[in-house]
Amino acid sequence: MLAYVIRRLLYAIPILVGVNLFTFALFFVVNTPDDMARMQLGVKRVTPEAIQKWKAERGYDKPLVWNAAASDGAQLTETIFFSKSVRMFAGDFGRADDGRDIAREIGSRMLPSLAIALPTFTLGLFVAICFALLLVFFRATALDFYGVVLCVAMMSISGLFYIIGGQWLVSKVWHLVPISGYSGGLDAGKFLILPVIIGVFGGIGASTRWYRTIFLEEISRDYVRTARAKGLPERVVLFRHVLRNALIPILTGVVVVIPTLFMGSLLTESFFGIPGLGSYTIDAINAQDFAVVRSMVFIGSVLYIIGLLLTDLSYTLADPRVRLQ
Amino acid sequence: MSIQPMLLWSDILLFVLIASIVGLMLWARRQEALRAAWGRVARNGVAMAAATVLAAFVLVGLLDSLHYRALLPAQPGATARYAVEVNSALDALLADLRLRAEKTYSAPLATHLFAREALENSTQREFPRLQFGGMHLGANLAGHEFDLALRLSRGVAGGLAVWLLLAAAVCRWRGMEFAALLRIGSGGNALAAVSVTLLAILLLLGVAISVGGGYHVFGTDKVGQDVLYLSLKSIRTGLLIGTLTTLVMLPLAVLLGILAGYVGGWVDDLIQYLYTTLSSIPGVLLIAAAVLMMQVVIDTHPDWFATSAERADARLLALCLILGMTSWTGVARLLRGETLKLRELEFVQAAQAFGVGRLAIMRRHILPNLMHIVLISLVMDFSGLVLAEAVLSYVGVGVDPTTISFGTMINTARMELAREPMVWWSLLAAFSFMFALVLAANLFADAVRDAFDPRSSA
Numbered sequence: 001m002l003a004y005v006i007r008r009l010l011y012a013i014p015i016l017v018g019v020n021l022f023t024f025a026l027f028f029v030v031n032t033p034d035d036m037a038r039m040q041l042g043v044k045r046v047t048p049e050a051i052q053k054w055k056a057e058r059g060y061d062k063p064l065v066w067n068a069a070a071s072d073g074a075q076l077t078e079t080i081f082f083s084k085s086v087r088m089f090a091g092d093f094g095r096a097d098d099g100r101d102i103a104r105e106i107g108s109r110m111l112p113s114l115a116i117a118l119p120t121f122t123l124g125l126f127v128a129i130c131f132a133l134l135l136v137f138f139r140a141t142a143l144d145f146y147g148v149v150l151c152v153a154m155m156s157i158s159g160l161f162y163i164i165g166g167q168w169l170v171s172k173v174w175h176l177v178p179i180s181g182y183s184g185g186l187d188a189g190k191f192l193i194l195p196v197i198i199g200v201f202g203g204i205g206a207s208t209r210w211y212r213t214i215f216l217e218e219i220s221r222d223y224v225r226t227a228r229a230k231g232l233p234e235r236v237v238l239f240r241h242v243l244r245n246a247l248i249p250i251l252t253g254v255v256v257v258i259p260t261l262f263m264g265s266l267l268t269e270s271f272f273g274i275p276g277l278g279s280y281t282i283d284a285i286n287a288q289d290f291a292v293v294r295s296m297v298f299i300g301s302v303l304y305i306i307g308l309l310l311t312d313l314s315y316t317l318a319d320p321r322v323r324l325q
Numbered sequence: 326m327s328i329q330p331m332l333l334w335s336d337i338l339l340f341v342l343i344a345s346i347v348g349l350m351l352w353a354r355r356q357e358a359l360r361a362a363w364g365r366v367a368r369n370g371v372a373m374a375a376a377t378v379l380a381a382f383v384l385v386g387l388l389d390s391l392h393y394r395a396l397l398p399a400q401p402g403a404t405a406r407y408a409v410e411v412n413s414a415l416d417a418l419l420a421d422l423r424l425r426a427e428k429t430y431s432a433p434l435a436t437h438l439f440a441r442e443a444l445e446n447s448t449q450r451e452f453p454r455l456q457f458g459g460m461h462l463g464a465n466l467a468g469h470e471f472d473l474a475l476r477l478s479r480g481v482a483g484g485l486a487v488w489l490l491l492a493a494a495v496c497r498w499r500g501m502e503f504a505a506l507l508r509i510g511s512g513g514n515a516l517a518a519v520s521v522t523l524l525a526i527l528l529l530l531g532v533a534i535s536v537g538g539g540y541h542v543f544g545t546d547k548v549g550q551d552v553l554y555l556s557l558k559s560i561r562t563g564l565l566i567g568t569l570t571t572l573v574m575l576p577l578a579v580l581l582g583i584l585a586g587y588v589g590g591w592v593d594d595l596i597q598y599l600y601t602t603l604s605s606i607p608g609v610l611l612i613a614a615a616v617l618m619m620q621v622v623i624d625t626h627p628d629w630f631a632t633s634a635e636r637a638d639a640r641l642l643a644l645c646l647i648l649g650m651t652s653w654t655g656v657a658r659l660l661r662g663e664t665l666k667l668r669e670l671e672f673v674q675a676a677q678a679f680g681v682g683r684l685a686i687m688r689r690h691i692l693p694n695l696m697h698i699v700l701i702s703l704v705m706d707f708s709g710l711v712l713a714e715a716v717l718s719y720v721g722v723g724v725d726p727t728t729i730s731f732g733t734m735i736n737t738a739r740m741e742l743a744r745e746p747m748v749w750w751s752l753l754a755a756f757s758f759m760f761a762l763v764l765a766a767n768l769f770a771d772a773v774r775d776a777f778d779p780r781s782s783a
C-alpha cells in the first residue's frame with residue numbers, strides 16, 4: 001500500500017511538470033511580457049519606460065529561459081521560467097499585482113472556501129443519494145417518471161438562476177438572512193446557510209439522475225435477484241446490497257472532487273461575497289492579474305492529482321477485493 | 326444591389342455543420358442499423374417534441390447567420406460604400422423591434438418609462454410616455470387593456486389558423502383523422518407530439534407578432550433595447566457555442582483516442598500523459614487562463630479585423646476552440662477504452678490476419694463502431710455548453726461584451742434586481758429562453774442516448 005502511494009506520487013511529478021510547462025508557455029510564450037504590459041497599461045500610457053517599469057515591478061524583466069548575461073548557474077536561475085514557474089513547486093507563488101504575497105493570501109482564504117464547499121458537498125451527496133434511492137424504490141411508477149422529469153427540468157436551469165433567484169427570494173423578499181458577506185467564528189452561520197442550500201438545490205437534478213442510473217444498473221445484477229429470492233424485503237436489498245455495491249462508481253465521481261473543494265465555487269463565492277479562493281480567482285480574472293491565475297491553475301491541478309490518488313485508495317476501503325500494487 | 330452579403334467565419338462553419346448533418350442523415354437512411362436507431366428516436370414522442378422546439382431555435386439561429394452589410398445612401402461622385410454595421414436576416418425581419426429603442430428601462434407591455442423624469446413643461450417628476458410602446462393608442466390610455474386583449478386574441482387566432490391549415494394539409498397527405506394529431510401521452514403517436522408542440526410554438530409566435538407590433542413584450546433594458554429582440558439574438562450564440570465546440574474537439578478526440586487505444590506502446594503513453602495533464606487543470610481555470618491570453622492577442626493586433634463584428638466573431642470562435650481544447654480529454658478517454666475492447670474482437674483480428682493495414686483497420690473497423698459514443702457525447706455536451714457560456718460570461722471570460730448572448734444579458738441584468746422597484750424582465754427572459762433551449766436539448770439527448778447506447782436497449 002505504502003509502496004503504491006509512493007509510486008503514484010512519483011507518477012504525479014511528470015504531470016505537474018507538464019502543467020507547469022503548459023502554463024509557462026501559455027502565459028509567457030504565447031504572449032510576451034511586453035504584450036501583457038501594453039494591455040495592462042492601456043493604450044494611452046504605453047511608453048518604453050512604462051513597459052520596462054511594469055516588467056521590473058513584477059520581475060518580468062529577465063530573459064525567458066536562459067540568461068546569457070549571468071554566470072555560475074545563475075544563467076538558469078535568473079530567468080522568468082525559474083523565478084515564476086519552477087519556484088511554484090516550493091510553494092512560492094510570488095506577489096499579486098496589489099503587492100500581497102499570493103501564498104499567504106491563499107492560506108487565509110482556504111477556510112472560508114472550505115466552510116462553504118464542505119457542507120454543500122456532503123449535504124448535496126446525502127440528499128441526492130436519498131432521492132435516487134427513493135426513485136429506484138418506486139421504479140417504473142408514476143413517482144419515478146415524474147421524479148426523472150423533475151430532475152431533467154432542474155438540471156436544465158442555469159446555476160446562475162438558482163443563485164440570483166435564491167438571493168432575491170430568501171434575502172430580499174423574506175429578509176431571512178443577509179444577502180451577502182462573511183464573518184469569522186460562529187457568526188458565519190447566517191452568511192453560509194443560504195449559499196449552502198442553493199448549492200445543494202442547484203446540484204440535485206443532475207446528481208440524482210446520475211445516481212439513479214448507477215443504482216438501476218446495479219439492481220439488474222444476479223446478486224440482487226438472489227437476495228430477493230432469499231426473501232429479503234426490498235428495503236434491505238436496496239440499502240444493504242445495492243447501495244454498498246454501487247459505492248465504487250459513486251466513489252469514482254465523488255472522491256476526486258473532495259480536494260478541489262478547497263478551490264471553492266467561483267460563482268457562489270463571488271455572488272455571496274465570501275472571501276474564499278473562488279472569489280479570489282474571479283477578482284484576479286477581472287483585474288487580469290496573471291500571477292494569481294497562474295498560481296490557481298497550478299494549485300488546482302495539484303489538488304486534482306491528490307483527488308485521483310484518494311479515489312484509488314478509497315476503492316480499497318469500499319471493496320475488499322481491490323488490491324493496489 | 327443594396328446589400329453586400331457577408332460571411333463571418335462562424336457562419337461558414339455553421340453552414341458546413343448543417344450541410345454535414347443533412348449529408349449524414351441521407352447516409353444514415355441507407356444504413357440498416359442506423360435507420361433502426363433513429364427510428365427509435367423518431368417514435369419517441371418526448372424526443373420529437375423536443376426536436377420540434379430545437380428546430381425552431383435552429384431556424385432562428387440560421388436566420389441570424391445570414392449576414393449582410395447595407396448600402397449607404399449614395400453620394401454623388403463616390404463609389405458605393407457599405408455600412409460598417411453588420412446585420413443579419415433576423416435583424417431585417419425584426420427591424421421593428423431592433424429600431425424601436427426607448428430611452429431606458431420599461432416594463433413588459435408598458436406605455437410609460439420605468440423611472441420618473443423631470444418633464445419639460447412641468448415641475449413634477451413623472452413617468453414619461455414611451456416613444457414606441459403603445460404609441461398607437463395616442464393620448465387615450467383608457468383603451469390600453471382592451472387593446473392588449475384584442476391583440477392577444479388576434480395573435481392566438483392567427484397562430485391557431487396557421488396550425489389548422491398545416492394540420493389539415495398533414496391529415497390529407499397522410500390520410501389520417503384529425504383527432505389523432507392531438508392524441509398525446511399513452512396511446513398517442515410521435516406525430517401528435519410534434520403537432521401539439523408546433524401548436525404551442527405557433528400560438529406564442531402569433532401572440533409575439535401581434536402584441537409585439539405595438540408593445541415591448543418583454544420590456545426594454547437599460548439602454549432601451551427590446552428584450553425580446555436581445556433574447557432572439559442570443560439564440561445564435563448559444564447554438565454556436567454548443568455545436569462548434571464539439572465540432573472543434575471531435576476530430577482531435579477521435580484521432581487521439583483511436584491511436585492511443587489501437588497502436589498502444591509509447592503512443593498510448595504519450596497521449597495518455599497529454600490528456601491527464603490537460604484534464605488535471607480545473608476546467609474553468611484553464612478556460613480563464615486561455616481566454617485571458619487570447620484577449621491579449623486580440624487586443625494587441627487590432628489590425629486583424631476590419632469590423633467590430635469580425636472581432637467579436639473571432640472571439641466567439643476562439644472561445645469555442647478553447648472550450649473544445651479543454652473538453653476533448655473526456656471523450657478521448659472514453660474512445661480509447663472502447664478501442665481497447667474492440668481491438669481484441671474477432672472481426673478486427675480477422676482483418677489483421679488478412680493483412681489489412683493498421684490505418685485501414687482503424688478507419689474501416691474501429692471508427693464505425695465508435696460512432697455511437699461520438700454521437701452521444703455530441704448531443705449530451707450541447708446543453709452543458711449552453712449553460713457554461715452564461716457562467717463564463719459572468720466570470721468575464723465568455724464572449725465579447727458586444728456579442729449578444731444569454732451570458733451577457735444575465736451579466737448586465739443581474740445588478741438590476743437590486744434596484745427598487747426591481748427590474749426583473751430581462752433576467753427572466755434570458756433564463757426562460759435558455760431553459761427552453763437546454764430542456765429541449767436534454768430531452769432530445771436522452772432519447773438519442775437511449776436509442777444508440779447498446780447497454781440501455783437491452
